[in-house]
Amino acid sequence: MEAALAANSITVKRSGQTVLNDVSFQVAAGDVYALLGGNGAGKSTTLLTFLGFLSPDTGTVEVLGDDVGANLKDVRLKIAYLPEAATLYPHLNAYENISYFLSLAKATADQGAIDAALDRVSLKEGARSNRLDTYSKGMRQKVAIALALLRDAPVLLLDEPTSGLDPVAIDEFNALVRSLAEEKRTVLMVTHDVYGACQIADRIGLLKDGELVGAFDRPQSGQIDTEQVHAAFAGRSGS
Amino acid sequence: MTTILAIATEEWRLWLRSRVAILALLIVSTIIAATSLLNAQRMAEERDQRMHQQTVTEQTFLEQPDRHPHRMVHYGHYVFRTPPPLSLVDPGVDFVTGQSIFLEGHRQNTPMFADVRASANLGSFQLISPAFVYQVLVPLLLIALGHSVFVRERESRTLAPLLAQGVSGSSLYSGKFLALATLAFTLLLPLLILAVITTFMGEQCVLVASLTLVYAAYLLVWCALIALTSAISPSRGLALGVLVFIWLMWALILPRLAVASAGATVSVPGKLETDFQMYADIRALGDGHNASDPAFARLRANLLAQYDADTVDDLPVNFRGVVAQTSEAELTTLMNEYADRRMHAEQSQSLHIDRFGWLSPAIAISTGSRHLAGTDLANHHRFLREAEEVRFDFVQGLNQSHVEVLSYADDINRNQSAEASQRARISAENWEVLNLFEFAPDPSAERASRSAGSLAQLGLWLVMLLAVGKLASARIRP
Numbered sequence A: 001m002e003a004a005l006a007a008n009s010i011t012v013k014r015s016g017q018t019v020l021n022d023v024s025f026q027v028a029a030g031d032v033y034a035l036l037g038g039n040g041a042g043k044s045t046t047l048l049t050f051l052g053f054l055s056p057d058t059g060t061v062e063v064l065g066d067d068v069g070a071n072l073k074d075v076r077l078k079i080a081y082l083p084e085a086a087t088l089y090p091h092l093n094a095y096e097n098i099s100y101f102l103s104l105a106k107a108t109a110d111q112g113a114i115d116a117a118l119d120r121v122s123l124k125e126g127a128r129s130n131r132l133d134t135y136s137k138g139m140r141q142k143v144a145i146a147l148a149l150l151r152d153a154p155v156l157l158l159d160e161p162t163s164g165l166d167p168v169a170i171d172e173f174n175a176l177v178r179s180l181a182e183e184k185r186t187v188l189m190v191t192h193d194v195y196g197a198c199q200i201a202d203r204i205g206l207l208k209d210g211e212l213v214g215a216f217d218r219p220q221s222g223q224i225d226t227e228q229v230h231a232a233f234a235g236r237s238g239s
Numbered sequence B: 001m002t003t004i005l006a007i008a009t010e011e012w013r014l015w016l017r018s019r020v021a022i023l024a025l026l027i028v029s030t031i032i033a034a035t036s037l038l039n040a041q042r043m044a045e046e047r048d049q050r051m052h053q054q055t056v057t058e059q060t061f062l063e064q065p066d067r068h069p070h071r072m073v074h075y076g077h078y079v080f081r082t083p084p085p086l087s088l089v090d091p092g093v094d095f096v097t098g099q100s101i102f103l104e105g106h107r108q109n110t111p112m113f114a115d116v117r118a119s120a121n122l123g124s125f126q127l128i129s130p131a132f133v134y135q136v137l138v139p140l141l142l143i144a145l146g147h148s149v150f151v152r153e154r155e156s157r158t159l160a161p162l163l164a165q166g167v168s169g170s171s172l173y174s175g176k177f178l179a180l181a182t183l184a185f186t187l188l189l190p191l192l193i194l195a196v197i198t199t200f201m202g203e204q205c206v207l208v209a210s211l212t213l214v215y216a217a218y219l220l221v222w223c224a225l226i227a228l229t230s231a232i233s234p235s236r237g238l239a240l241g242v243l244v245f246i247w248l249m250w251a252l253i254l255p256r257l258a259v260a261s262a263g264a265t266v267s268v269p270g271k272l273e274t275d276f277q278m279y280a281d282i283r284a285l286g287d288g289h290n291a292s293d294p295a296f297a298r299l300r301a302n303l304l305a306q307y308d309a310d311t312v313d314d315l316p317v318n319f320r321g322v323v324a325q326t327s328e329a330e331l332t333t334l335m336n337e338y339a340d341r342r343m344h345a346e347q348s349q350s351l352h353i354d355r356f357g358w359l360s361p362a363i364a365i366s367t368g369s370r371h372l373a374g375t376d377l378a379n380h381h382r383f384l385r386e387a388e389e390v391r392f393d394f395v396q397g398l399n400q401s402h403v404e405v406l407s408y409a410d411d412i413n414r415n416q417s418a419e420a421s422q423r424a425r426i427s428a429e430n431w432e433v434l435n436l437f438e439f440a441p442d443p444s445a446e447r448a449s450r451s452a453g454s455l456a457q458l459g460l461w462l463v464m465l466l467a468v469g470k471l472a473s474a475r476i477r478p
């Protein structure tokens, strides 16, 4: 089975510094892949490279078999991206934000569909018609996640999706990601939350200082062993 | 295309919610209303003053009793340049040139309220007119409203979600430009209304349309620049700083540099200096009041030969009149040479300044606007030339009466006695030499074609900035 996402020996420099060094990994279609790493490990950089916002200095990245650099626009339409600390327009309410950003991606959703997505991320109904500048960080994050869901894209790139969410919302979100995998959507999420990653990922890649230093696969039944990942994460990152 | 439209519409939603667009439109409308009222009032005052002067001087002239014809030459009268209706929008050089000239014998007076070195000014920069508002203030307003149009997305981190929806950087640029362009068109509404009003005052529709077009092109140049600067600036503050700097350069510094450069390149000799030289030349021509001046010896000899006469008393024409006529003609030729030289130099300076429009769109619009409004230097110069023709005709008309109606004997004996003086007068019927002078603004085709250069300059700026904007924004990263 062809990989939905592939990074082939990519090296990425930012401002002259090597941020990713010869990183290779693949995400199978319908899998949830969690890229785990400390602050500044290069997690966000990896996602930006898949989006074509950064071009690798060496190596290639592929999305659903397409080279990203060569098919920028097509690739972006196949990806729903949740940026780190996602923000949409503060002067618009949840409905207006979602409709606008969807329209840019040539997608549409009626009020019912938007409500369904906002239900899935459990955004309070009473707040949906308020401007986003009245929202808390977690509520804004939920709107952005709902937008990513409504994009109906085969690939989701999520940058620290649970940051800012309360524990209940995190649990709900983890369940949501598993259901996406069941819908055969491919999810690449980056996080430093070991527990959450182990709960939902089919595979975890451990990123340290721009290098992929370990990988953990989900066993046939159950989930990846948290202790093991935690030890690797804490030990190898030396903090 | 739908994406670009969606982006522009979204910008408008923001403007309308924060009420900035409405506020901006209010500000511009108020200023335009105030400046055009002031301008209209100034024009009305000048018209009243003109009518008053006209009636008074014409009546005085025509009501003169029977007199010696040469005394009438010194009475003189006024001619006026009626400003074209579009000078309500752009008074151009009218602010500094004055529009009425007193015509009399032997002299070419400068227009009243005159600072004749009209070339060395960009008229609309001196006082506030609707043209000044659109050339200088509206761009500043557009900067204030628009500098954040793109960089805002970067600062509030919404650029990533935008681009992630598959929107290209250049579509984003186009959308933001379109939003600014429609805002600029909204701000043009007061000008459009004012321009339409001038059509009821008799202005040609094609000129009104062209004027609106060059102002639209000018504001579009600003929109393209603002969108570009906002797209490539890392922060709002930097975008604002850069734009204000460019505004200072384009609207304030380069126009002054252009004037200084024109002054350095094409020298227009000072008025005192040239007048001094001219009066020396004039003295060499001889005094036309003194028929025995040696300067007229040849004229006398020629006339005597032509009529086969021995003395001037035997001539069938009044020799003193012939001298006055000839002297006026020679004098006029000389004065016209000086005037032509000065106007030519001023025109060269003006053309020199026009060329700075390639460097500053603000200069391009100020030039183009004045050409279209019919308030440019060329128009003023034509007024001076036509007024001079009128002056020459009426003076020579009186001199003709001097030659034909008054006999030489009566003329030279006019100071002998009261009766002799009576005999040296001619009938007041001869005062009907005043030509009705109606100064018409330049024809519309000519005004339009003169403004073509400015339109080309603005067009080039627009195309260039849009191309650079598209290219630069294509590489935008969050």
Ligand SMILES: Nc1ncnc2c1ncn2[C@@H]1O[C@H](COP(=O)(O)OP(=O)(O)O)[C@@H](O)[C@H]1O
Pocket (backbone or CB within 6 Å): A014, A015, A019, A037, A038, A039, A040, A041, A042, A043, A044, A045, A046
């Ligand atoms: N815009 C940027 N320009 C230059 N260097 C950057 C930029 N953003 C991040 N970096 C550097 O790249 C490295 C990886 O950053 P990032 O991918 O954001 O880390 P993570 O998401 O894992 O916390 C860090 O050392 C960071 O300092």
Ligand SMILES: [Mg+2]
Pocket (backbone or CB within 6 Å): A043, A044, A045, A084, A159
């Ligand atoms: Mg990050």
